[in-house]
Amino acid sequence: MSIDIATRGTALHVTDSIEQRQCVLRMPEAAAAESIDGDRFYFPVDAAARIDTQSVTLGSYVATFVRDGEGDVVAQMDRTDQLDLDSGEYLIELEQPVKLYVRIEGPLTVETNGMTTTVRTQGDLFVAGRSRHNHPAGTITTTDDPREMMRAVSAMSSSLKTTSVERSYPTLRGHPPEIELGDELAIPEGMAAADAGVRIEVPPQLRFVYPVAPLAFYLGAEVVPGNVPRLVGEEGFSYRLGGAGGFEETVAQTLKQTLLFDCVARTEGFYAVDLAEREDVDAVVDLDWADLYGRSLSERLDAYLSIPYERIADYVPEWKTAGYVAPDPENAELLPYLIDDLATIKTPSGEATTAEQVQTDSLFDFARAGASTPSTDAITGPTRSTTRATGRAQAPQGPLPDLVEPEPTGAFETVWADDGVPVGATKASIDGYRNGLEHTPSEEIGVTVVVNDEGMTEEGDVAQDVYGDDAEFPFDLRVYRNLTTDRLKAVLETEREFLHYVGHIEADGFECTDGRLDAHELDFVGVDAFFLNGCASYDQGMALLENGAVGGVVTLTEVVNSGATRVGQAMVKLLNHGFPLQSALSVASQQSFVGGQYSVVGDGDVDIVQGQGIGAMLTEIEEAEDMYEVSVHAYPDSDLDVGSMASLSIGDDSRQHLVPGRVGKVIYKNPEQLLQAVDGDLTKYAGSIQWSNDLNL
Numbered sequence: 001m002s003i004d005i006a007t008r009g010t011a012l013h014v015t016d017s018i019e020q021r022q023c024v025l026r027m028p029e030a031a032a033a034e035s036i037d038g039d040r041f042y043f044p045v046d047a048a049a050r051i052d053t054q055s056v057t058l059g060s061y062v063a064t065f066v067r068d069g070e071g072d073v074v075a076q077m078d079r080t081d082q083l084d085l086d087s088g089e090y091l092i093e094l095e096q097p098v099k100l101y102v103r104i105e106g107p108l109t110v111e112t113n114g115m116t117t118t119v120r121t122q123g124d125l126f127v128a129g130r131s132r133h134n135h136p137a138g139t140i141t142t143t144d145d146p147r148e149m150m151r152a153v154s155a156m157s158s159s160l161k162t163t164s165v166e167r168s169y170p171t172l173r174g175h176p177p178e179i180e181l182g183d184e185l186a187i188p189e190g191m192a193a194a195d196a197g198v199r200i201e202v203p204p205q206l207r208f209v210y211p212v213a214p215l216a217f218y219l220g221a222e223v224v225p226g227n228v229p230r231l232v233g234e235e236g237f238s239y240r241l242g243g244a245g246g247f248e249e250t251v252a253q254t255l256k257q258t259l260l261f262d263c264v265a266r267t268e269g270f271y272a273v274d275l276a277e278r279e280d281v282d283a284v285v286d287l288d289w290a291d292l293y294g295r296s297l298s299e300r301l302d303a304y305l306s307i308p309y310e311r312i313a314d315y316v317p318e319w320k321t322a323g324y325v326a327p328d329p330e331n332a333e334l335l336p337y338l339i340d341d342l343a344t345i346k347t348p349s350g351e352a353t354t355a356e357q358v359q360t361d362s363l364f365d366f367a368r369a370g371a372s373t374p375s376t377d378a379i380t381g382p383t384r385s386t387t388r389a390t391g392r393a394q395a396p397q398g399p400l401p402d403l404v405e406p407e408p409t410g411a412f413e414t415v416w417a418d419d420g421v422p423v424g425a426t427k428a429s430i431d432g433y434r435n436g437l438e439h440t441p442s443e444e445i446g447v448t449v450v451v452n453d454e455g456m457t458e459e460g461d462v463a464q465d466v467y468g469d470d471a472e473f474p475f476d477l478r479v480y481r482n483l484t485t486d487r488l489k490a491v492l493e494t495e496r497e498f499l500h501y502v503g504h505i506e507a508d509g510f511e512c513t514d515g516r517l518d519a520h521e522l523d524f525v526g527v528d529a530f531f532l533n534g535c536a537s538y539d540q541g542m543a544l545l546e547n548g549a550v551g552g553v554v555t556l557t558e559v560v561n562s563g564a565t566r567v568g569q570a571m572v573k574l575l576n577h578g579f580p581l582q583s584a585l586s587v588a589s590q591q592s593f594v595g596g597q598y599s600v601v602g603d604g605d606v607d608i609v610q611g612q613g614i615g616a617m618l619t620e621i622e623e624a625e626d627m628y629e630v631s632v633h634a635y636p637d638s639d640l641d642v643g644s645m646a647s648l649s650i651g652d653d654s655r656q657h658l659v660p661g662r663v664g665k666v667i668y669k670n671p672e673q674l675l676q677a678v679d680g681d682l683t684k685y686a687g688s689i690q691w692s693n694d695l696n697l
Helices: 146-159 206-219 247-268 276-282 289-293 297-304 309-315 329-340 355-368 430-437 454-466 485-493 538-546 561-576 581-591 671-677
Strands: 003-008 011-016 021-026 033-036 047-051 055-058 064-068 073-076 080-094 099-113 117-120 124-130 139-142 178-181 198-202 222-225 230-233 238-240 321-325 344-346 350-353 403-406 413-417 445-451 475-481 496-502 509-512 515-517 527-533 551-555 598-602 616-624 627-635 644-646 657-659 661-668 682-685 688-691
Touching: 003 033, 003 047, 003 124, 011 124, 055 124, 064 099, 073 080, 139 146, 146 206, 146 222, 146 329, 178 329, 198 206, 198 297, 206 222, 206 247, 206 329, 206 344, 230 297, 247 276, 247 289, 247 297, 247 309, 247 344, 276 309, 276 657, 289 297, 321 329, 329 413, 329 430, 350 355, 355 403, 403 413, 430 538, 430 598, 445 454, 445 485, 454 475, 454 496, 454 561, 485 509, 485 515, 496 561, 527 538, 527 561, 538 551, 538 598, 551 581, 561 581, 561 688, 581 598, 581 616, 581 627, 581 688, 627 671, 657 661, 661 671
Parallel strands: 139 178, 198 222, 321 344, 321 413, 445 475, 445 496, 496 527, 527 551, 616 682
Antiparallel strands: 003 011, 011 021, 021 055, 033 047, 047 124, 055 117, 064 073, 064 080, 080 099, 099 117, 099 124, 198 230, 230 238, 350 403, 509 515, 551 598, 616 627, 627 661, 644 657, 682 688
16 A cells, blocks of 8 residues: 555654655644544545544645535635534545545534645544556557557547546546557457547548547547548537648647536536636637536537637647657557647657757747846856867767757647657657656655766755755755766666766766766666756766666757756756656756756656645746736646646635646735745746745845
8 A cells, every 4th residue: 555644743644655745734732543444535545544633734725625425515615714514524625745635523624824724623533645646557569550559549548537527637537558569459358448439530540540549548539440530429429630720730629628628517516616717718608518517428529629729729728748759650659658648649840950059049049038148158168078178179079869859839848759859858768657667665765966077066065955955755865976987887776766967978978087987888777867967968868768767857969067057056946846857947947048958858757856735836926117927837747737726826816727837927016925925935036946035026
């Protein structure tokens, strides 16, 4: 069992050891926890306990639903609210990295003040948790025959936990089964399309099968051969997947529109929340959501898709992942991981580029974003290439990878599964994804910082000071400097959650005090995730993935040392705040003119430190004349995917908003009130990432 519920003095810890997630509830005095059966909780749970206390407090405000013993919602708490109920059976649902439930048998009081949530009773109090742990339930083997590939893709939706509109919640979709190429089609018993009464017809070619895979998964549809790409359902429903934007764009828009409308319709069901997007959508469409909630999928799709996409495009949440996937048979093995993110999938589209062009574009984009242009000395200063650092050459030794610049997708993360190394996108790696499935949890979060050059100690010092600061989950930080090849080899082979490497890197290895260590020659890599902040570290990063790592951040070209330090320092703050690799890099890359020269390889969802809630939150402050415009940007992580909700922690807007993306905007004229509102937040102000207590407005 992955969930453990235990008391430590006046703290109640609910811990998911596999996902390394922990929630802490405070009690007025020390109390004992007694394990019980979870049957008395309306929803499925992994562990439950009776707590010998009459009050628990969660140190944050979260979406809080109060249900009766039958699971029906009797109240939804606002940020500053108090609820008093007579004696009865109640279930309080708290959105946390571990899904939390508090059951009360007796009178109930719930208080929220925008900062904490407190549950009190004079009766019995029980706590339960459910893991968000989400792994494939099995493996489907398929040949490279497109018709058999269709059957394999159809079986992906067997992991859906519901075919109602509630499947728009990420936790009710489940991770699709793995796909492996083999000599014959083999679909385990019980793995079949969810049979929601809809099928997708496309020509039996992989360039048609791959793009419809996420839509088929979400709809629970079977993919079958057909001359014309279209959705076909019950009672004569038919919708051609070939609009003005072409087949792939129509499929992507159909997926986005269906999810958005499902999110609106679900407010008529188990979660009758005040959803901001419902108000927006209702202003431009005329649909009876209460009626649609109980209709069949074909009937809902018929109503949904009668609305032109352009009418509602502005209200679709920012998409987490877009995949460029070449229609090659081996790329079928990547589909389950992209489908798990509900990615849109298209045939690769991009242009070849050069290291020099990437460096120029990175500098131009940095300046266009409003940042001050760096000095000539900064641009031409020492790099993290051993040759350039000593002034003897103009580029790292060895060949640079073939670079390609993908067409923009508008998604938070663009995944590239084709030849070439993508600029500004994630290079897909089936090794990385599968290594993540084999992750073995440890009692402590292990972070290793290696500073292998005396001239780069500034970044290493920041990393040493920040990583794990104030983290409630057990944390182990180790810092090494000036390692030999043997010592670095031992470090890389030690099982640790994260490696932050600062130093010189060439295509053929890490620069050490006695030579170079080539990661291709390692027998095993124990590091799960990594940040290789040296020049042209792509090849060495891919070698780490091949030998056991899950995901990492690398450089595609040589990087100037001063710029690399700024990116590295920002990455430290973001990773320590709970940002996963991809979201952290998307923000950190804006901190320096070399930011565009970094990229993610493998699984970009890997995080190092648990955040305070669901999603990676950054408070963005913009100064305009006599006021400040403040918004919260919810970046995706492994717990927050399309279909999730969040509310503003500032201002008067208590509505739920679909995330990921920017959540509302609040105007402040008084700097002191602003600082009080964002107290404790990680902020972006004047282009710089800093903690709120360091702000100088």
